Amino acid sequence: SPCRSGARSNKRVNQKVRLNEAKVVDMIDIEDISEKAAFCRCWKSKNWPYCDGTHGEHNKECNDNVGPVVVSRKQK
Numbered sequence: 001s002p003c004r005s006g007a008r009s010n011k012r013v014n015q016k017v018r019l020n021e022a023k024v025v026d027m028i029d030i031e032d033i034s035e036k037a038a039f040c041r042c043w044k045s046k047n048w049p050y051c052d053g054t055h056g057e058h059n060k061e062c063n064d065n066v067g068p069v070v071v072s073r074k075q076k
């Protein structure tokens with residue numbers, strides 16, 4: 001299963017995002033978030049750093065319960 005297999009250490013959280021980098025950091029300008037943005041926390045989104053719903057498959061396969069962090073603006 002993708003929870004345990006793979007050439008990389010299965011202790012890794014990140015199995016696919018920008019594996020050539022020593023540390024994956026994403027800078028998002030808050031002015032570029034219109035109303036809300038959902039950021040991936042399962043590390044499996046194909047639209048990283050944003051959530052694309054892939055956490056649903058992950059949760060089913062791995063009996064996990066992860067989901068995105070949603071950043072939203074207060075109504076003015």
Ligand code: FES
Nearest residue numbers: 040041042051055
């Ligand atoms: Fe990773 Fe939704 S796809 S949290």
